[in-house]
Amino acid sequence: MKKKRPKFLLNEAFRKHGDRTFLPHLSVDCVIFGFHEGHLKVLLLKWKDGPWCLPGGFIKHKESIDDAATRILKERTGLDAIFLKQFHAFGDPLREKGKRHQEGWISKRFVTIAYYALVDYSKVFPQPDSFSSECTWCDVHAVPNLIYDHKQIMKVALEALQLSLNDHPVGYNLMPLKFTMPELQRLYETILGQSLDRRNFQKRMLALDILVKLNERKTGGAHKAPFLYRFDKKKYDRAVKRGLGAGF
Amino acid sequence: MKKKRPKFLLNEAFRKHGDRTFLPHLSVDCVIFGFHEGHLKVLLLKWKDGPWCLPGGFIKHKESIDDAATRILKERTGLDAIFLKQFHAFGDPLREKGKRHQEGWISKRFVTIAYYALVDYSKVFPQPDSFSSECTWCDVHAVPNLIYDHKQIMKVALEALQLSLNDHPVGYNLMPLKFTMPELQRLYETILGQSLDRRNFQKRMLALDILVKLNERKTGGAHKAPFLYRFDKKKYDRAVKRGLGAGF
Known part of the structure; x- marks a missing residue:
């Protein structure tokens, strides 16, 4: 073009x-x-x-x-x-x-x-x-x-x-289609310039109700391979528009 | 003038x-x-x-x-x-x-x-x-x-x-010097145009670490008069400037 x-x-x-x-x-x-x-x-x-x-x-x-x-x-x-x-x-x-x-x-x-x-x-x-x-x-x-x-x-x-990040989801255009929780955490940590607590992060992300947990683990041979997730695009888009309502 | x-x-x-x-x-x-x-x-x-x-x-x-x-x-x-x-x-x-x-x-x-x-x-x-x-x-x-x-x-x-409200404190110039938690909740509810859960609100406000609980109850004769609070002005001002960090 x-x-x-x-x-x-x-x-x-x-x-x-x-x-x-x-x-x-x-x-x-x-x-x-x-x-x-x-x-x-x-x-x-x-x-x-x-x-x-x-x-x-x-x-x-x-x-x-x-x-x-x-x-x-x-x-x-x-x-x-x-x-x-x-x-x-x-x-x-x-x-x-x-x-x-x-x-x-x-x-x-x-x-x-x-x-x-x-x-x-x-x-x-x-x-x-x-x-x-x-x-x-x-x-x-x-x-x-x-x-x-x-x-x-x-x-x-x-x-x-x-x-x-407090009010809106991030990641849809930045993560692969399927990703692990630690990979998503890395995105947040990079933007924030600080490390986050693993458990709190996972709890918070799941509470947002924009992720779908897949019945599938990351391959690669590690003994305890982490589960894969994907975004629920409908819920994600709604949250982009209306905010996460994670505040009040 | x-x-x-x-x-x-x-x-x-x-x-x-x-x-x-x-x-x-x-x-x-x-x-x-x-x-x-x-x-x-x-x-x-x-x-x-x-x-x-x-x-x-x-x-x-x-x-x-x-x-x-x-x-x-x-x-x-x-x-x-x-x-x-x-x-x-x-x-x-x-x-x-x-x-x-x-x-x-x-x-x-x-x-x-x-x-x-x-x-x-x-x-x-x-x-x-x-x-x-x-x-x-x-x-x-x-x-x-x-x-x-x-x-x-x-x-x-x-x-x-x-x-x-998710990131910054509100109320210092709007509340009396001493106020009850329900009075502060009313401020948030008025701005948000919706009612909030009493326990969650109190928990969240206390977690912000900008309030001082006074050893004093609201007078007025009620049997279970609520405790009075005041803002910790130093912490409040810092939160105005830096945000509440209530997010990540």
Whole structure:
């Protein structure tokens, strides 16, 4: 499939008149977390001869902010059909410290609306757009210097993701179809950055009523191979929508 | 104390040139929930000869969005020193259906960044600004028609407030200094709009480790008067900041 790129993104006309196409003072940034087999990463772009940053862009005059986020992520990284969750708007007037652009609408202050997503990074294939030299996964604990307040945006996104574990299920697009409880626990531990008690975790997961225990154990020869589970997709989807109700 | 009002808010110059003072295309709306003795309300303004709406306004060019929210709430309702929590940006291009203004920056599309707060409505004294005929508390279940998507904004705010109960303590500014467990339960039930199991609620509250049980019972002559509690302010404040950690 051919990808549409906004070819004018950084040329003179864009710098001066981009606000004919896009809302002034407003941008969108995407924090894409990637999980695979116990590793948590974040997707970064590197401007040609420039700094690392989150994939971001602008909102067209007749476009919803959610649609803009989806389009921007696709244009800048090639990632498609990713469910993005809006989590915070960043609006400190000094957030874009060290901005290079000296004139035109692009030189002005931007409030950015930030979205996050969590994907299996082995299943998506990010590609840099024509303004970037790299588009790559980076370990969340080894992120290089990022432009403006993008590191802060990433930090707040991670906190939002961690908090979401209390209210929403996670894992359907990240785990194999059948998985063991320790494998699921590893996903939670990786996101939370801390180890969890095995028994409490299992008790809590089963109480959520979104798992089906299979009459089948993980093969591999171990003496006490753990049972396999799968998600009950109907219950899982309902919990995504309504929350787990694990609170009150 | 004298209140500063933006006198030009709706005059001709503002309609045409408001973007000299404020960022174009961006607004702020505040959903102020009020609780008192078992009742949950929301603060609404009524434009003179116009519809009901949430208190809202615009962001100055050199102002942070959080500061703008605080200033707007004060200017439009008189409410001061209210802790506002940003919860969502609303950016559907058709959200301002039926907009009256036909020209100038104000006629354009606005993305609104929304904040909420929960206060004791018996302790604050809202007053309408010069553009409003009323500023009043309205029962959350009997809200009249509101302008644009303000009812949807209110609904999402209430869901955010309810979800926040899972992660953050509530009640310090809403309960008397000493209170019984049933009184605290009533607060949670009012916010959640559902009744809770007495034993589970007590168990959960005590597990949060933010309450101090006093060696004192509620007076009033009942045979089995319930014990009084107070918040441990240090632990409460820490939980406000770091979350309750009641999840993982």
